[in-house]
Amino acid sequence: MKAILNHIFSLGVKEIIGLFRDPLLIFLILYAFTLGIYIAATSQPDAISQAAIAFVDEDNSPLTKRLTDAFLPPMFLKPAKISRADVDKVMDEGQYTFVVVFPSSLQERLLANHRAEIQLNVDATRMSQAFTGNGYIQQILGREARAFVLQTAGKTDSREAELMVRNRFNPNLTKTWDGAISELANNIAMIALILTGAALIRERERGTLEHLLVTPVNPIEIMLAKIWAMSLVVLAATAGSLFFVIQWMLNIPVAGSIPLFLFGVIINLFVMTSLGIFLSCFARDMPQLGILMILVLMPMQILSGGGTPISSMPLPIQLIMRFAPTTYLVELSKAVIIRGADFSLIWRIFVRMILLGAGYFLVALWRFRKSVAS
16 A cells, blocks of 8 residues: 555656646646636626717707716716717717717606607627616616706605615625636636646657556556646645735635635546546547547536526536536635635535546546556
8 A cells, every 4th residue: 555655656746847847838827827817807897997978969958968977987988979960970980889869858858757768879799888888878867867857846756665785795796706716716627637638648648658557556546646746736826826816916805714615626626637637548649638628628617607607507508517527616616715605505516526526537547547458
């Protein structure tokens, strides 16, 4: 038993030394756990920002002036005044994302309690601003028009009930939090898969795998050595990213236990590294491994639940993604870091990851032995 542990330890140290001799992989690790996470977290603004908007004011009333003045920076640029004849031209040229048209007699119709319509033209090619800004503009126009009518009539808002919204775990709905955590989980899976697969392919390309097989080591020792060595590297990078990027640079509070999160990462790394070895058994060189990883990683990252909850996906997709390690890593990351969950709330995730890891490891070991034998 002692000899087996010595073999696994020595082979793992060899893998770490070999990794640090590959500057490209080192750069990939550093980028993925620093700038990669920072860029992904800050690339999307928390709300609409600096949106170009124009108004066609055919009423020229105090109401339309109040409505126009309600659109302020930094959500919107300074509103521009254009004529109705210029609407199609400026929209075709992409000068403005939103063009609001106030019809004549707007104020008169509202004060007379008649139906009044305001036209909102949206450039839907600017998808993110169009989707978010559409709702903001409707809320602003409705709020200001209601306040103006009540003020003019000398009344106050006499609504009997008012909806109070309380956002738990992320009070300000900061998209940076969700983007950073999801990217961290995706990068953990990606780097673990790449490092383990590349380690085995590198052995095969250099011819050292055959040398190892004539020494007193067996395939399971080779596998375990690669798993613990690459997992240690990714775990160290994850811990550094959690402290320096998530907490320090992005100022995202960690609500739960960091050791609990890192323990979950260790279990997930066992799953991902086993999957990496399994994929590398089908590839003869690095280009083939890269193609396989694209086919596996892209669906796992897109459907892992980072952007869209698993429960919102079609049932067949939900069932398939229960066999994807990234699904459980995203659930674990958000539960511990954002919601502050303890072990009693997420123990099922740990059990599922352990069972999944055992299955992937056994399949990878079978395939690795078959690959070595051939």
